Amino acid sequence: MLAEFASRMRPSITIPASQHVRALEGIVTRRRQLLEMQTMERNRLGSTRDESARVSAEMLELIRADSELKCDCAGW
Numbered sequence: 413m414l415a416e417f418a419s420r421m422r423p424s425i426t427i428p429a430s431q432h433v434r435a436l437e438g439i440v441t442r443r444r445q446l447l448e449m450q451t452m453e454r455n456r457l458g459s460t461r462d463e464s465a466r467v468s469a470e471m472l473e474l475i476r477a478d479s480e481l482k483c484d485c486a487g488w
Contacts, residue, residue, distance in 0.1 A: 457469050
């Protein structure tokens with residue numbers, strides 16, 4: 413059945429991407445996702461009326477920017 417399909421449809425040959433190309437594609441995809449998330453968070457922060465939410469977001473940015481604090485804030 414597959415041979416019959418191939419003989420009638422004559423699909424083009426697809427060469428799989430190399431491991432390096434797949435890894436780069438994954439990195440590019442993840443970067444795009446992170447940039448989208450960053451934009452969404454900026455929009456949320458800009459539209460919030462809750463001062464405590466603004467202050468906590470700004471505080472987290474300051475902590476992350478200070479190498480002496482060495483905060484692994486992944487859960488925040």
